[in-house]
Amino acid sequence: MSLLVVKGVTKRFGAVQVLNGVDLTVESGTVTGLVGDNGAGKSTLMKTITGLYAVDEGRVIFADRDVIGQGPGARRSLGIEMIYQDLALAKQQDVAANIFLGREPLRRPFGFFPPIVDTAKMDIEAQKMIDRLGARIPSINRPVGLFSGGQQQTVAIARALTFNPKLVIMDEPTAALAVREVESVLKLIRQLKAEGIAVILISHRLNDVMEVTDRIVVLRQGRIEADLVTRKTQMKEVVEYIVGAH
Amino acid sequence: MTSHAASIAERWRTLQFHFDTRLHLRLESLIVLFILVIAMSVLSPYFLSVSNILNILLATSTIGILAIGATLILSSNGLDLSVGSVLGFSGVAGAYLVAIVELPWPFAIFGALAAGAFAGSINGFLITRTRIPAFIVTLGMLGIARGFGLILAPNGGAIYGLPPEIVFLGQGRPLGIPAPVIILALAAVCAHYLLAYSRFGRHTLAMGDSEAAARATGINVERQRWILYTLSGLTAGLAGLVFMARVNAGDPTAGLNYELTAITAAIIGGTSLFGGKGSILGTMVGALIMGVLQNGLNLLAVPSFWQQVAIGMVLILAVYIDQLQTSKEKKA
Numbered sequence: 329m330s331l332l333v334v335k336g337v338t339k340r341f342g343a344v345q346v347l348n349g350v351d352l353t354v355e356s357g358t359v360t361g362l363v364g365d366n367g368a369g370k371s372t373l374m375k376t377i378t379g380l381y382a383v384d385e386g387r388v389i390f391a392d393r394d395v396i397g398q399g400p401g402a403r404r405s406l407g408i409e410m411i412y413q414d415l416a417l418a419k420q421q422d423v424a425a426n427i428f429l430g431r432e433p434l435r436r437p438f439g440f441f442p443p444i445v446d447t448a449k450m451d452i453e454a455q456k457m458i459d460r461l462g463a464r465i466p467s468i469n470r471p472v473g474l475f476s477g478g479q480q481q482t483v484a485i486a487r488a489l490t491f492n493p494k495l496v497i498m499d500e501p502t503a504a505l506a507v508r509e510v511e512s513v514l515k516l517i518r519q520l521k522a523e524g525i526a527v528i529l530i531s532h533r534l535n536d537v538m539e540v541t542d543r544i545v546v547l548r549q550g551r552i553e554a555d556l557v558t559r560k561t562q563m564k565e566v567v568e569y570i571v572g573a574h
Numbered sequence: 575m576t577s578h579a580a581s582i583a584e585r586w587r588t589l590q591f592h593f594d595t596r597l598h599l600r601l602e603s604l605i606v607l608f609i610l611v612i613a614m615s616v617l618s619p620y621f622l623s624v625s626n627i628l629n630i631l632l633a634t635s636t637i638g639i640l641a642i643g644a645t646l647i648l649s650s651n652g653l654d655l656s657v658g659s660v661l662g663f664s665g666v667a668g669a670y671l672v673a674i675v676e677l678p679w680p681f682a683i684f685g686a687l688a689a690g691a692f693a694g695s696i697n698g699f700l701i702t703r704t705r706i707p708a709f710i711v712t713l714g715m716l717g718i719a720r721g722f723g724l725i726l727a728p729n730g731g732a733i734y735g736l737p738p739e740i741v742f743l744g745q746g747r748p749l750g751i752p753a754p755v756i757i758l759a760l761a762a763v764c765a766h767y768l769l770a771y772s773r774f775g776r777h778t779l780a781m782g783d784s785e786a787a788a789r790a791t792g793i794n795v796e797r798q799r800w801i802l803y804t805l806s807g808l809t810a811g812l813a814g815l816v817f818m819a820r821v822n823a824g825d826p827t828a829g830l831n832y833e834l835t836a837i838t839a840a841i842i843g844g845t846s847l848f849g850g851k852g853s854i855l856g857t858m859v860g861a862l863i864m865g866v867l868q869n870g871l872n873l874l875a876v877p878s879f880w881q882q883v884a885i886g887m888v889l890i891l892a893v894y895i896d897q898l899q900t901s902k903e904k905k906a
Contacts, residue, residue, distance in 0.1 A: 378790075380789065380790065399792065399794070400789065400790060400791070400792040401791075401792025401793070401794070402792070403792075404791070404792050405792075410790070412786075412790055414786070416784065416786050416787040416790040416791070417784065417787055418779075418780040418783035418784045418787045418788070418850065419783060419784065419850075420779075420783045420846075420850040420851055421779065421780060421783055421850070425776065425780070426787075429776075429777075429780055429787065429788070429791040429793070430777070430788075430791035430792045430793050431791075431792075432773050432776055434773065442767070442772065443772070443773075444767070444771035444772055445771060445772065445773055445776055469591075469595060487791070
């Protein structure tokens with residue numbers, strides 16, 4: 329069975345119907361592009377997958393498990409990670425604290441004290457992850473709010489990759505980046521794919537989407553408008569689906 | 575010359591950084607306390623004596639305990655205005671159980687702590703479930719707890735006749751140290767352990783920093799917040815117990831306006847009013863700064879009106895320093 333199966337997902341915010349019976353499947357080791365106009369429901373759909381939003385109707389099955397009743401924490405431990413558009417970082421906390429947020433390793437001082445957060449271990453692991461991403465960060469003990477946009481992006485990516493995810497959702501990961509940084513994100517996506525990790529990429533930059541994805545799913549007014557194989561389509565066709573002119 | 579100045583600035587920053595990461599204490603607050611102590615010792619021959627130091631600590635104990643709760647709440651970007659009233663209500667509840675219902679003395683402790691935790695958990699419940707702002711909920715509780723304290727006490731007066739075991743908690747001096755000071759120290763050590771080193775403490779600071787980030791990483795923000803307000807009520811209950819034991823009565827008017835003094839102590843100690851930054855150790859230093867100021871100005875026979883002026887100025891200065899640092903970190 330597919331890694332992720334979304335079936336008939338519906339989501340309303342008050343009177344506004346944001347998602348209207350969305351079906352979507354994602355396989356391991358593939359990169360799926362999710363495109364659509366502003367307000368098409370891309371981010372909302374992803375937040376129903378991570379558990380940040382509850383669905384009104386429909387099912388979300390991940391690794392053969394119905395995850396509808398589970399919160400964001402439980403779904404993260406099953407292997408669903410998301411890099412949010414606003415990065416969702418705690419800016420006054422340092423790099424290690426952000427990478428391990430919600431999953432801090434513990435140790436018992438002197439064997440019998442109540443468990444405390446193992447900051448030494450966090451620092452070492454965080455530094456390893458940053459190095460693995462080939463990124464340069466002034467110091468992992470600095471508050472992330474002092475960093476540049478690209479460096480903060482790196483921290484958000486590191487947080488998503490540290491706990492061996494099976495699915496990584498990226499919401500506009502390149503929107504705030506310089507050209508060189510965009511290249512390294514695309515390289516990273518290919519690397520994740522090679523490791524057998526499924527990636528869902530939300531982006532307005534169709535060049536990036538065409539370059540790195542296997543499949544492109546077009547969302548329009550809360551419905552799946554098209555499900556295209558990237559190498560059999562062209563940008564013109566994708567754009568037509570996005571604007572509803574196909 | 576410039577490079578020399580730069581290297582001093584660099585060393586200063588390194589020292590600041592170590593104090594912050596290792597001890598979770600803001601270096602500036604400690605230095606302010608140090609300067610105050612030196613200044614007062616020079617100005618008054620009576621200041622630097624064991625008995626006067628113990629006096630300062632004793633005078634700081636009730637506010638210090640309340641400020642522990644305030645630190646936890648402010649760190650999570652919350653606000654609890656009810657703690658002064660809850661202190662009064664808790665003292666009355668504890669005294670009521672032993673002096674009027676005539677239960678054994680441990681029930682005074684139990685009654686005060688349970689009353690405080692109960693009021694706090696009602697705050698937490700309303701804030702997390704109804705989404706009414708914490709300011710409004712705890713402002714409401716400020717009235718409710720004060721009212722119930724007055725209702726419970728006969729004719730709204732104080733309840734007298736506490737057992738000696740309870741009075742010892744307020745007036746006893748084991749090893750020469752006032753019992754309230756020992757209670758404050760124990761509470762502060764436990765709370766410091768919780769906020770600075772536990773997962774719960776990390777999540778408290780993270781949700782105060784960015785609630786969206788805390789939610790996205792799977793932290794149960796509602797549960798966390800509920801526990802925090804309950805803990806704030808519990809510390810108010812403990813402060814109520816100590817206050818009751820010190821004055822040997824359950825006084826329904828106790829703790830009037832203490833909430834603001836507790837918040838002041840926390841903020842002078844480096845806890846941020848905007849969440850994401852807080853330290854119990856810092857708050858203790860903050861409470862001591864206020865205690866030393868008051869005591870020192872008393873010894874110098876400065877009219878008490880000027881003490882209020884001085885504390886108000888220290889508060890504004892502390893927040894100004896905090897904002898200079900926070901705005902740098904929260905940008906972008």
